[in-house]
Amino acid sequence: MKTYHRVLTIAGSDSGGGAGIQADLKTFAANGCYGMSVITALTAQNTMGVTAIHAVPLDCVAAQIEAVLSDIGADAVKIGMLFSPDLIRTVAQGLKKFNPPAIVLDPVMVAQSGDTLLQSEAVDALKKELIPLVDLITPNIPEAAVLLDRDLPNNAAIAQAAVELATLGRGDVLIKGGHLENGDSDDCLYLGREQRTVIFPGKRIITRNNHGTGCTLSSAIAAFLAKGKDMEEAVRRAKIYITEAIRAGAGYTIGRGHGPVHHFFDYF
Template sequence: MKTYHRALTIAGSDSGGGAGIQADLKTFSALGCFGMSVITALTAQNTREVTGIFPVPSEFIGQQIDAVLSDIGTDAVKIGMLHSPEVITVVAQHLKKWAVPNLVLDPVMVAKSGDKLLQDDAVTALKQTLIPLANIITPNLPEASVLLGRPVISRTDMDTAVRDLADLGCPHVLLKGGHLEETGSHDLLFSTDTGRLRELPGKRLSTPNSHGTGCTLSSAICAGLARGMDMEDAVAQAKTYITEALTAGADFSIGHGHGPVHHFHALWPDP
């Protein structure tokens, strides 16, 4: 019988539907994968703000991982919001237990609204426990600044920072330049196995609908890996997908703050 390309997201839930596991599952579906989820936290949020976070107990997070991987398995995993050292440790232990392939880590720390999503003591656990397990990490500039303990704010900073991030133990680093105060939105992909530094240029779009861009991009990479792409191809197709989703979503209005990207722009007829 035929089977599906399987992708698992381990992340928080966004009640507004634009980010978190909701964005991940939409992205998996749009890019041809069967999506599964392990919920690490419930958030009460909309396009404007996060009004509450309800953490899922770490033991139950482990039970969710075991339930999925003991039966269905997966071809790739995307990790998003992990709020505490205990959760990070449990996730790392269970991923090692099941020898999970193709691990994409998006070090989510702050919501688009500015609300903090990661405890301070969890950063150390992330660096020591989970980053060395990942195949690729996808920090933006503020996240890179936290991970490295120094400001990463310019295009020049990025050249050094992407290599220093790789020194944390992950073979591939995609450093996202969306926070650059420049006309473009250029990302850098560094691979330790080849030493290659690849620039992925992108145009900066004027749109209020950018909620969930980081979640969507990392999930698109995960979907590409689940479908058998190599890392560079998976990242390139993910960059194309998020650019098209941002472009298509710019003309829509939903909520009163940062609206979502259009995950199904290639599948839904224009209303």
Template sequence: MASPIQSLHSEYLSQNTISDLTTPIVLTIAGSDSGGGAGIQADIKAMSATGSFACSVITAITSQNTQGVSAIFPIPLEHVASQLDAVFTDLNIVAVKVGMLADSEIIKIVAEKIKQYQPKHLVIDPVMVATSGDLLLKESAISTLKAELIPLADIITPNLPEGAALTGKPVPESESDMQDMVEELRALGAKSVLLKGGHLEKDENSNDLLILPSSSSLISAKRYPTKNTHGTGCTLSSAIASFLAQGNELNQAVNLGKKYISEAIAHADELHVGQGHGPVNHFYAGHANVR
């Protein structure tokens, strides 16, 4: 019997002839998590597990583990820029996932390079707060993110506190509150928004709201009782970017990404990592995607 990831990968293969297949390359622009559960490390794991080749540009180094973030060191701007130039001038990058950017100047550099190199797909996970509650994006940088980078995105993937920070509305406490945020999220200028409802912990299911220019729909998955949810946002946005790079339309990429993160959470307790919020299980399906 095929594993869930084998099934996801088969869906991709069935939609593409062999002659159409090239190595789908995805770039993650994000911070490094020394604990390995989120950030660049989670992105690379998710992209690899879903069948793409991952490359990276590191924007910040965090001193971090499953219990929290103790220090953040932003990478000097010239080194962020040189990393971006290095990968874009050599690799055929089809999709880009943007995560932690730390400050306004780094956001501006990333936006400038995205405009310069124009990758086909841009997924932005507006990382502002870690699972532990630690602030990862300076408040002064939120307006820069909204003005410079979000309007370039195919999709942004805020959780409920991030949606509130971006719109100025209260943090949603129900699906109805999520619906009330739709117009403000559309006004940010991205082509689409995936508002993640994982923080509504009393709900039986984990429901995300996919907001398109003229419609919105709920994407639902079973909620699994586990404290090991470190890196879920990084993982989901990376999986969506990976599936976009493989030629899937946006709706399909989001649905495949949702299936992948749900299974990674379902298998999270098979790992025993750290004493706090442990990571999801990116490779729960083993080596199913090795061709």
């Protein structure tokens, strides 16, 4: 009997379909994996912004984790929007119980529209409760700055920040370069176990359809880890995937604000 490469996303739902659980499941499928979900929050959201957030009760989040991991299991887990300290602790407890082989954390703090998606008091819980459990964290530059409580004005500061963030956990750090002001979108990967930095260069694609890019990248990394790739190769392939998804999505119009990337560019 054949089996699937299984990937679980623990994240919020985006009613507009461009980010969150919806983007994660599309990404898993596009990269040949079987996707499962634990929904942590419901958002009323479209291309213009977030108008409401409803947190899923903690016992229901815990029950979703138990249901999926006790039966189906997962080759990799991607974690996205975690709204509160209590939710972070609940997810951490579930991961400790089942100890999945690969965990990618996208520390979602602010939506593309600028709406806040993480309570300020949750940042400490993220650093103390969850980051020590994961194999890779994928902050963008503003998120990395919040985690370290300082600005990251240039490439040298970003590379140093990746090294410092790695000391908070057990693994690796990818700081995404989409907010760089020099016109490029280079990503900085620090492999903590090897104490080695890898730069993945990227030319900026001019488009307003960039909603869900962080969710999509971290989910693609989790998918490639689930398929047995090592961290550097998983990030490399995921970088190629998100670049092509952004490029393909740039030619579409959907909504009046920040549209999604094209997750299935290889198929239509």
